Amino acid sequence: MPLARRVRRSIDIWPGFVDALATLIMVIVFVLMVFVLAQYFLGEALSGRQKALDKLGREMAELAESLNMQKAANAALEAELVASKAERDRVEAWAAGLGQDVAALVALKDELEARIKELDAAAGVRDGELVSERKLSEEARAQAALLNRQIEAMKQELARVVAALEASETRDKEQKAQIADLGKRLNVALAGKVEELQKYRSEFFGRLRKVLGDHPGIRIEGDRFVFQSELLFASGSADLGPDGVEQVKRLAATLKDIAKTIPKGVNWVLRIDGHTDKRPIASSRYPSNWELSTARATTVLRTLAANGVPKDRLAAAGFGEFQPLDPAETEAALARNRRIEIRFDQR
Structure with a gap:
């Protein structure tokens, strides 16, 4: 009779052990599923971040290429501006000399006209020298007419020089405006570079502070x-x-x-x-x-x-x-x- 009781107790323990083992297996399976899902979502997040970084790298390369092109254009414009200034200085010097020549011709014209008037007045009171004085007067008039034509040609040339000078100044202003615009764009691009570098500097210092x-x-x-x-x-x-x-x-x-x-x-x-x-x-x-x-x-x-x-x-x-x-x-x-x-x- 005691032997039968011991056998019955041993049989009653086995179902509980099986239930505990099944529960443990279910818990392990659940933990493994959670771990696999976490690994999957973490991999997706890291993949998205890497794509964003690759895109940012391509954009920065394009920006660097654009900056180089803008710097080359800026250098070309500055060289053209220097050449334009030199040409303008040369034209201004030539125009100044031309103005002096025109002033001298005008003075000579005035002198000849005064001489003509003197000759005309002398012709009225000196009858004996009328013929010779008239010849002299005609020569003076011819010379004055020639001077007038030369003065007119000089004035036309001076007008052309002034027009060329004004065109040069207009082109100079346009080039300065283009250079100023390029400078602003370069400053904006450089500011973006500095801001991005500052972001990585802050991250560097933050991580370093945690590590050290x-x-x-x-x-x-x-x-x-x-x-x-x-x-x-x-x-x-x-x-x-x-x-x-x-x-x-x-x-x-x-x-x-x-x-x-x-x-x-x-x-x-x-x-x-x-x-x-x-x-x-x-x-x-x-x-x-x-x-x-x-x-x-x-x-x-x-x-x-x-x-x-x-x-x-x-x-x-x-x-x-x-x-x-x-x-x-x-x-x-x-x-x-x-x-x-x-x-x-x-x-």
């Missing part, structure tokens, strides 16, 4: 990301310490991620600037702070390049002690001036 965290030796000042030299280098050295190598590797990883999202038409560069304090250094390796600051900036650049950052997007510069942030003589001020600045800039 709130470290007292790292800060953002305007458009620069600043590392205190002590965080990366030992005193008087341009070799990265272990912590410095780690910080620069994080920077490289962040920059590589951002570079993938920046369209090819955006011409950007990451500039690394080295700065020291004003205390002099003199060694066989670093004769001055210029060499030390340049070597530190170059070390950061090489480390970024070694960790996958494109070399054509990197630049390094050394400023020595000549661009301090704090002119005070305190240790805190000197430490603040010893720094590496990272700038996300336009090339």
Whole structure:
């Protein structure tokens, strides 16, 4: 009798176990379905973003080509304007000389007319010399008529020169208006480029702040990301310490991620600037702070390049002690001036 009870209890447990196992399998299937759906929607979202980025890259390439064409047209217009100004100056000089010739001819005409009047008056009172005086008067009149024709021709030529000068000035104004319009369009295009670069700069700084965290030796000042030299280098050295190598590797990883999202038409560069304090250094390796600051900036650049950052997007510069942030003589001020600045800039 006890044996029969034990057998019955064993049989009663099995259905519950089967139900629990079935429930567990259903839960696993449901979780897998949710995961597959999430992967599908995430893939669709990423595909849409990549298409948008490709479209933006094509638009930026078209804009760059349009800018180059506009710059070439602007240069041609400026060259034509210079030639037009030179021609206008030449015509003005020639017109000035022509005006002087006309004035001289007018004066000569007036003189001849006065002479004719004198001769006519003398002919009335000198009967004995009437014939010779009349001949002289006729010659003077002929000469005056010739001068009148020459003056008229000069006036016509002067009118033609004035008309050509006015046409040149009109063309000059039109060219200036075209150049001004091209300048406005170039400014609008450049403003768009700067705005787009500013967007990626903000994204770069935002991501970098998340990766590096709130470290007292790292800060953002305007458009620069600043590392205190002590965080990366030992005193008087341009070799990265272990912590410095780690910080620069994080920077490289962040920059590589951002570079993938920046369209090819955006011409950007990451500039690394080295700065020291004003205390002099003199060694066989670093004769001055210029060499030390340049070597530190170059070390950061090489480390970024070694960790996958494109070399054509990197630049390094050394400023020595000549661009301090704090002119005070305190240790805190000197430490603040010893720094590496990272700038996300336009090339």
